[in-house]
Amino acid sequence: MMNNTEIDWLEYENKAYDNGYKTVCGVDEAGRGPLAGPVFAAAVVLRKGQIIEGVNDSKKLSEKKREALFDKIKEEALYYCISLVDEKTIDDVNILNATFIAMNNAINGLAVKPDYALIDGNRIPRGIDIDCEAVVKGDAKSASVAAASILAKVSRDRYMLAMAEKYPQYKFEKHKGYGTKLHYEMLDEYGPSEIHRKSFLKTWYAKNE
Incomplete structure (x- = not known):
């Protein structure tokens, strides 16, 4: 939780402010690994010194808690933007570049x-035209990156729930597009859908030729 005294959740933000920067945003993505659907990214700007109670790395929170915090972050953050890059673009430019595009769009939005x-991570996305810093496991260290991780994760989960209604045979509501045993069983039965990442299914295609 954010009141964990062992973690200074504002260390990275405060260091940037101490160095003279005026507006610091945290950026994270969700959905690099799934076999289907877009990759999402979010950028969040908190007020200087602001910590939103309860925010943590999205992976450490229950779905119910993430959902509640999603609305709280949107209400309390100074600015936020959520971006997605679809599966066709992922296939065209690869997932790393698609993630960079999503992050750039979130910042620019x-x-x-x-x-x-x-x-968040160990790489600076190409194309960002402001000073920036890669923070490994930033969603567990930085208040603004943690907030961005929740916005990206919940947005993607909600998107995949909508896709579960459009493509009920794949049971996206259970796995959100990740490569689970159930998902591969549905692929074997029905083949890929329009929202599957073809470049992520090379092994599956080779097996089913």
């Missing part, structure tokens, strides 16, 4: 242009 970005 903020109502106010930040001058510093904290990016």
